[in-house]
Amino acid sequence: MPKARLIYNPTSGHKPVTTSVVDILAVLEEAGFEASSFQTTEEKDSAKSEAIRVAKAGFDLIVSAGGDGTLDQIINGIAPLETRPKVAIVPAGTANDFARALHIPRNNFKAAAEVILKGQTQKLDIGHAYSKTHSQYFVNNAGGGHVTEVTYAPTWQQKSVFGYSAYLMHGVKLLAGLQPRKVRLTYDNGVFEGETVLFLLGLTNSIGGFEKILPVPEFSDGYFGLLIVKPTKIRRLLRLIKLAVDDCKHLADNDVIFVKTKTLQAELLDDNQHGNDVNIDGEKGTTFPLLFENLTQHIEFYVNF
Incomplete structure (x- = not known):
């Protein structure tokens, strides 16, 4: 009998997933798995350590029940391994970007688990970001520039109290203080060197809960979508946001560059130390310079397409 391990974070989101652990395990058993569970702890990277352990023990499936951070730990645990279990998602966080992109139900833990009963799976691309001192895998997006701070600026307490609106509140605050950064972005078929307020490298179309910033309809083609936004006035930036909401029309604007690429080398060319962090899957990643590569169908x- 194939084995499945539910790894769940009891503190994610508004509604604790702990109340649905029994239901999720029952769904896994209905799907034909020998099911068991693990509750994450305050110990650093406890979800990652458990994912590595069960992968090496030969488990066939890991179910991530938590937010994007829990999923990030699981992916970073199994991505380097030669043999990797399948992954299912029960979203219990605030933004749940990756689950949103895969059309996994986000308001019902049992319904999310029941996606497994459909038996529909797909090998998806993931990203690998690394420098001389850092290596990190990601499933959704990475980016640089002050706008990306919106995804990790809210504290967990604010996320718990205000939910998705916490991101919006910080987004409005950051718009007022945007500062351009001078970067060199080297991608497959070109180089951008100059000032930007934002660059995003995406594997899916959902970023901080916004679904129309990056048009990335393919999840298994080996390419990132790269979006570069040049410095502009606040009024024009607000217009770009409106165009983005209106079916990705911002991509035709002269202040925006969009290309598809398998790799990206990102270098910071100015001396301003504020905002040096690269945001990876909604969390502070590491500092420039970084090389990103797409690991195709890794x-x-x-999925629930």
């Missing part, structure tokens, strides 16, 4: 996920 992990098999349960």
